Amino acid sequence: MKNPENLLYAESHEWLKVEGGEGVIGITDFAQDSLGDITFIELPQVGEKFTQGQEMGTVESVKAASDIYMPCDCEVIAVNEEAVNNPELVNKDPYGSGWLIRVSIQGATDGLLNAQDYAGKCVH
Amino acid sequence: MLQTPLYEWHKAHNAKTAPFAGWDMPIQYEEGILAEHAHTRENASVFDICHMAQFVAKGQGVTELLKKAISHNLDTLAVGKCRYGFLLTEQGTVIDDLIVYHLDTDHYFLVVNAGCAEKDFLALQERLGKENIENISPKSGKIDLQGPKSLEVLEKLTKQNFHDLKYFSFTHIEYKGHKILVSRTGYTGELGYELYCPKEAVLTLWEDLLAVDPVKPAGLGARDTLRLECGLALYGHELNEEHTVAESALDGMLTSEADYIGKEQAKIVKNEILVPLKLEGRRTVRNGDLVIKEAGSSEAIGTVASGSFAPSLGYAVAFAFVKKEYADRENFVLKAGRSEIAAQKTSAPFYTKGTARIKLS
Known part of the structure; x- marks a missing residue:
């Protein structure tokens, strides 16, 4: 799968879609493919505040567990309960219905990569 | 290799x-x-x-x-x-x-x-x-x-x-x-x-x-x-x-x-006995994770041997070696990273609908 050009990417394999002052966050196709079938997702609660790089959740697959890091300073304004209840959505559609949280961005999004630079970080 | x-x-x-x-x-x-x-x-x-x-x-x-x-x-x-x-x-x-x-x-x-x-x-x-x-x-x-x-x-x-x-x-x-x-x-x-x-x-x-x-x-x-x-x-x-x-x-x-x-x-x-455990949700534990004495405790009373999300059951299961003096308990607390997961003693096999022993003739 191609990484969409309109997203920003963290080296720790999260993506951020900026929509005005808000952002949608998920894990990348490379991340879901590396993990394999996802069986459990833990996400923060609405209202929680984070700084960039802070651990904000966990994804587990049959074979591995991985922490999810916040790509920007923000406050959580929505959580994708459908993905929590159906973790396979993240495998099937990591940039669409498998999104994880919606946030209000509270600061710069420095240090994130564009799709092309991120592709260079995706080495098994 | x-x-x-x-x-x-x-x-x-x-x-x-x-x-x-x-x-x-x-x-x-x-x-x-x-x-x-x-x-x-x-x-x-x-x-x-x-x-x-x-x-x-x-x-x-x-x-x-x-x-x-x-x-x-x-x-x-x-x-x-x-x-x-x-x-x-x-x-x-x-x-x-x-x-x-x-x-x-x-x-x-x-x-x-x-x-x-x-x-x-x-x-x-x-x-x-x-x-x-x-x-x-x-x-x-x-x-x-x-x-x-x-x-x-x-x-x-x-x-x-x-x-x-x-x-x-x-x-x-x-x-x-x-x-x-x-x-x-x-x-x-x-x-x-x-x-x-x-x-x-x-x-x-x-x-x-x-x-x-x-x-x-x-x-x-x-x-x-x-x-x-x-x-x-x-x-x-x-x-x-x-x-x-x-x-x-x-x-x-x-x-x-x-x-x-x-x-x-x-x-x-x-010293220890293997206990089959049913975990409270989809989150699992893995080999080497600890069984702790009670929620919030830092005292280990056992170690996970195997654990996984069980696809045919929809929740996670595990086997853990537990110190024999605690092995009669019905409820256990497992620690995976910083998370604590509640588990209940169950019996093995966890999945009981297997066809291995089916009579064919």
Whole structure:
């Protein structure tokens, strides 16, 4: 799968879609493919505040567990309960219905990569 | 790293491989572990198990030597039958678990774990005499055909009737000029067959099996979730040289009356006992995670042997070694990273709808 050009990417394999002052966050196709079938997702609660790089959740697959890091300073304004209840959505559609949280961005999004630079970080 | 005769096939079919006991083995194919798991429970899958080691014990008087070397009850093991059991230390802890096939008078076939093959062979050389044991692994292969539809697949492929082959029985067949041992056994909890063949027959047999509908390949990832759901022990997890057979809660298998090495010690629970646990949700624990005394406690009362999300159940399950003074509890707290997970004692097998023992005739 191609990484969409309109997203920003963290080296720790999260993506951020900026929509005005808000952002949608998920894990990348490379991340879901590396993990394999996802069986459990833990996400923060609405209202929680984070700084960039802070651990904000966990994804587990049959074979591995991985922490999810916040790509920007923000406050959580929505959580994708459908993905929590159906973790396979993240495998099937990591940039669409498998999104994880919606946030209000509270600061710069420095240090994130564009799709092309991120592709260079995706080495098994 | 070692490669099975099917390694190129796996790579050509986009398998994800990983090191396992010195072998580069397929963990999953393109459909993924959950799909391969479900396909095995509902249809039929093939697994490349060529990494497991195969020995032949043969020679006059070897039966008597073998009775003292391993825990298997050979007095009641007829020719054409096979049995599960253990190779033990003097302390009653487990060097390996293995299946022994009774081929003929004073003639046995032993199948052991890849990671234990070397130490097993040394122990058996010492216990049986070097002249009585041979490692045939370099010239041998093994494919597991597992799932409720494996009988019809096998019969279609070989044009022979296997309805009369009972659980833990085996027979030899001739297939395209190769001699194959067909054993009604497996490691998934489903009806299935383990096919032992010469190395040069592995690829043909694999491809021919896959040509029969509805067979698909499954990797070691699904093999692990399938065996755990059915409560089957994995060496290095539920069994090891640190725990006796009784501590691994498998002392019910110790029925041999022979005076085998480790016998009395194997029946004693010294420190810990293996407890099957049902976790409260989908989140799992893994090998090495701790069982803690109570929520918030830093005191460990046990260690997780195996844990996984159980695809056929929809929640996570685990086996944990718990200090014997705490093992009677009904509720436990497990620690995975910083998270605490509540767990309830349950009974193994976790998944009880497996077809392995189904009567066919």
